[in-house]
Amino acid sequence: MTDSPVSEMSFEDAMKELEQVVSTLERGDVALEESIKLYERGAALKTRCEAKLKEAEEKVAAITLDADGTATGTTPAEGL
Structure with a gap:
């Protein structure tokens, strides 16, 4: 860790x-005390993972295809 x-x-x-x-x-x-610290760290890590996944989902959702299949409305995928 x-x-x-x-x-x-x-x-x-x-x-x-x-x-x-x-x-x-x-x-x-x-x-016990170490378990509590680990649990708190784990909760923070879980929250971070959820936030990064949500960020990625939003970036993917921002990509749309026009009639000929060309990606439009894209935004740079920074930080992934």
């Missing part, structure tokens, strides 16, 4: 760390 700010993580990095948090919590061999 890292101490990287969740708000700066890519979707992939956040998902990878979230998987590690879940795995650690599922093992059940962590002290």
Whole structure:
């Protein structure tokens, strides 16, 4: 696990760390205080992943096709 700010993580990095948090919590061999910290970190990571997915969905939804199949109304896919 890292101490990287969740708000700066890519979707992939956040998902990878979230998987590690879940795995650690599922093992059940962590002290209560550490479990609470892991749960809080996991909740923040989950929120980050959801936000990045929503952002991606909005970018995909912004792409429309005209009559001849050409993409129109596209916006740059920054940060993905």
